[in-house]
Amino acid sequence: MQQRLDKRDRSDLFRSRLAAAMAEKGMSQSALGRAVGVDRSTVSQLLSPSVARLPNAQVAAECAAALGVSADWLLGLSDRPEKLADLLATSLSMTAAPRALVDEQIFAWHREAAGYKIRHVPAALPDMFKTREMLQWEYTPHLGRTVDQAIGASEDRLAWMRGARSDYEIALPLHEFEDFTDATGYYAGLPAGVRLAQIDRLIRLGEQLYPSLRITLFDARRVFSAPITVFGPLLAVVYVGRHYLAFRDSDRVAAFSAQFDWLVREAAVEAHALPDHLRRLRARIPDQCG
Helix, strand or coil: CCCCCCHHHHHHHHHHHHHHHHHHHCCCHHHHHHHHCCCHHHHHHHHCCCCCCCCCHHHHHHHHHHHCCCHHHHCCCCCCCCCHHHHHHHHEEEEECCCCCCCHHHHHHHHHCCCCCEEEECCCCCHHHCCHHHHHHHHHHHHHHHHHHHHHHHHHHHHHHHCCCCCEEEEEEHHHHHHHHHCCHHHCCCCHHHHHHHHHHHHHHHHHHCCCEEEEEECCCCCCCCCEEEECCCEEEEECCCEEEEECCHHHHHHHHHHHHHHHHCCCECHHHHHHHHHHHHCCCCCCCC
């Protein structure tokens, strides 16, 4: 909540921030006066500690524009000196999200966050945990003959993850594994043999990599999350289909981290219980190749 200031205190704050912004910009009183369209004496009065004076809105806005800061910050209405447009430009970006196994942007973000905890709510089962047969079934219609090369790159990503010194927490909805097990929804037509091998791989990875890899399952009828990834304290990314929305300001990153932590607290299947849960699902699949 913004602290209420009386006229004298707000004038003092404006004066100190104006002087600081001028010093940062290397701008003299005369230069600022010319940029704003006022006399040097007017700027001098604004900087004088003996005058409890605030400028009118036009002069405040012109000063802010000339100095590259926000008028709200100059007037003590905000603690951020940056203009809103500049804040958005530095804290929010939109990046294309290709429908392919090898997403160089995502991998670049992973490398940037190496050593930090990475929290991930994927749109589906993460590619780097899938078997080659699963990837071929899923991506051959889109990638054609290049799918084998893409699969090799995906396997390289898993190898990199193992040595990246990052802890990975992944939260998935229960129904993703239900649909996979029963070959329904997105997974309709997936052969039983592929499903069995995929579950075996997930059980093996879950046991080998725990606790550096923690996969929890949440009930989407009770809690919900869009696909997001939080790269330590550095970055939070929302997947919206054809694009990623990437946030770098600390408040947004903290908010997405809290969203993920909420999913984990509400988990229907905790990470340590995932292998046994997968074994129960495996028993529902006919033990034969489809």
